[in-house]
Amino acid sequence: MIHRRKGYHITKINTRRKSRIAASTVIMNAPLRILIDKLMKNKFIKVKNDKLTPLIIPDLTPLPVKDLILHYRSILTGIMNYYSFVDNRSSLYRIYKLIKGSLTKTICYKEKLSLKEFTRSYGRDIKLSIQKTDGSVAYLDFSQPSLTKNPMNFLTKHLADPLEHRT
Secondary structure, eight states, X not given: OEEEETTEEEEEEEEEOTTXXXXXXXXXXXXXXXXXXXXXXXXXXXXXXXXXXXXXXXXXXXXXXXXXXXXXXXXHHHHHHHXXXXXXXXXXXXXXXXXXXXXXXXXXXXXXXXXXXHHHHHTTTTOEEEEOTTSOEEEEOOOOOXXXXXXXXXXXXXXXXXXXXXX
């Protein structure tokens, strides 16, 4: 039996134990198709030759690179927090790669860099060093988030959809 709600699917699987008492396990999965559709609607990605391709977002190019990384990271963090309890959390790696690809292409477009020059400048995890006013250096990156499931993060109150509030 599958229950469909906004933002998630609940599947109930019945199992039998030796004690003849029917037990059930609830499996909650992130709706990857819906997430991909929202990324397409917000023009982060498109379908090209039956493959998902990250896109440049030209409206964001006036922002400094630091703000671009923070913007994309806030979107990714929102998705990862919203689906922190799901059983297919490792499947969200695909979403991470698509968002990271869009960030990479947007920065390359902004700074007129090739992919090779971009990787040399920012590294694989898109790492940026920022000089603070006190002289110390802080690092801002877009590294892969933890994909381990945290079932205790399942909250009963309504959480905002991170892709609905895009500016």
